Amino acid sequence: MALNFIRKLALTSLLFFTASTTVYAQTFVFTAIPDEDETKLVERFRGVADYLSEELDADVRYIPVKSYAAAVSAFRNNQVQLAWFGGLSGVQARSLVPGSEAIAQGEEDQAFFNYFIAHKSTDLERADTLTDDLRGKTFTFGSKGSTSGRLIPEYHIRNIFGEAPEDVFERVGFSGNHTRTLRLVESGTYDVGAINYKVWEKELEDGNINTDDVKIIWKTPAYPNYQWSIRGDVDQNYGEGFTDRVRKALLALDDPELLESFPRSAFVPASNSDYEPIRSVAKDIGIID
Template sequence: MTLNHIRKWIATSLLCLTATAASAETFVFTAIPDEDETKLVERFRGVADYLSEQLDVEVRYIPVKSYAAAVSAFRNNQVQLAWFGGLSGVQARRLVPGSEAIAQGVEDQAFQTYFIANTSTNIEPAEELASLEEELRGKTFTFGSKGSTSGRLMPEFYIRETFGEQPEDFFSRVGFSGNHTRTLRLVEAGTYEVGALNFQVWQKELENGNINTDEVQVIWETPPYPDYQWTIRAGVDERFGEGFKARVTEALLNLDDKALLESFPRSGFIPASNADYEPIRNTAEEIGILD
């Protein structure tokens, strides 16, 4: 074999090895821990299996312990896709320029936060938050996670806007439960008198018979706002092949597994863009909680 033949053979072998390594690379995603971990693991392992089949690559879901950890994993390129809330998605895309919101749930165009109260407070449901000022002032109150759109950002915005005070000044004690399910349980148990959580969690738990309505009830619903979305990291086409981002987007938009969608719960996914979440960015900047 001549020297030129040897060089060509080495070059061809290296190209084959490179192509094999690229095709074998794992596409990794995460999600904000807005509910109990066991529920999330079951849901997103199903999503991983679906995406792996659709994309013909290995897809792996990794759970995280906090909203901040989800954003950090995205920033550090430990994950290339994430199911974010409105605020965490804005934060992640600011940290990784060129990243894009590509899909949202049908219901995420008009998301809501429910304010709930333990029935021992005798607070009756109202259409206007302002009408509850006397009953709410001095009560104990819990948000969800500090980085949650529906569990912190939007309820804090409406508290400040309506009462002209920070939550810490308006309520006697303010806490952060960590997720929506825990907020519900803490208010139901009377550990906190009032709390704020994502309306989807309330409705799902109610449908499943997991709420004691003798102990807790919804007292106010926020106006609608954009929330959850799938955000994909900049550079995935370079890493996984030309057109990969479009293929991921198509797979998410075509997801029609009824059980999987119900686990979110969502009726389906529709296109999304970064511009859809400008109201969230503006609100976060206005009240000073956008990093």
């Protein structure tokens, strides 16, 4: 009986490995950093997948991932060919994939900014900079790999206080994404948080923020953020001129509902060099080598 069992197991593993090496049709796959509530992301990017399928006359699929690094790895590993990255994840991803380029960004991403928000119990008021009143409070970033949730806020905290966030604040956390940062500061779990202004405005517009409990205390200077990045070998694998077609399709996207879901007013051309400022800040902080 034992032998029989073992034989069956061996056969199974064999079947498993053959099943898993089947050749796949050339589907064009993209992903996005999980910067907001997943339901919203899935809804938004399924719309984009449908739109791109039609425009490119190809099979286009969106896969959701659980972390920023997973999005970067999938792009690097050629399991996705296109991605909606933040400034930092885009820089990381493109430096890992030779020939890849930023092809489009949101109109608003050319001059993106952040809000620092605080719970009412802190009695902090809006100011032109981060004040010493923040010392000893608890603070949450968004995701560890986020530009607006981590990189930019950390940069400014270090710049203004001359110290690491852990030394300025009593407790420093990573909420995971912007929606959660908002919820955690709104509920008072953290005193202060840093949030992407687009998420704040959209949630405010949708009536999801109790402005009695949480308010803006500082707006950061502008920086370049989100962009669509595409791998350099796409033309080779999907046909000459495919990159251009993707770029054109994204720039031509004018479905108001789809744009509203991002939320962006339009997509405009972008290039790798637009993100130099992000790279140098990330280097300063030591997030990239």
